[in-house]
Amino acid sequence: MPPIMGAAAFIMAEFLGVPYIEIAKAAIFPALFYYFALFMAVDFRAAKIGLRGLSRDRLPNLLNTLKTGWILLAPIFALIYLLVQGYSPQKSVVLSIVVLII
Structure with a gap:
């Protein structure tokens, strides 16, 4: 999970008394969407300024x-x-x- 989302999940698990793994399961799709969006933003920015991979x-x-x-x-x-x-x-x-x- 993204850092802030992971920290919030630990706090939610503690306050609600729900096992952390249950909250992590519920957060898997938003986390994957976040990382996909982050990848695309970096990829588009790199293409815009002409960066190339090895x-x-x-x-x-x-x-x-x-x-x-x-x-x-x-x-x-x-x-x-x-x-x-x-x-x-x-x-x-x-x-x-x-x-x-x-």
Whole structure:
């Protein structure tokens, strides 16, 4: 979710006593729409000022990037997994930080 929307979702979950994952499920389409609109705005602006992406031969190899950087995704996957399993947002964040440190 976008940053402000994510913060509001945590506050709503706390005030309403609804599990965070339920609020996140309800917010998935607005969040996807937000990121799509953001992508399009950046893409249109880049096209307007003539920015171009890297050529295919200069792009980093996806497999090599994942081999060296997969560890950075572990805390994100841990956070999502813990929230889906029903852990509180606070406990999920603390355990995700532990995964990051390890």
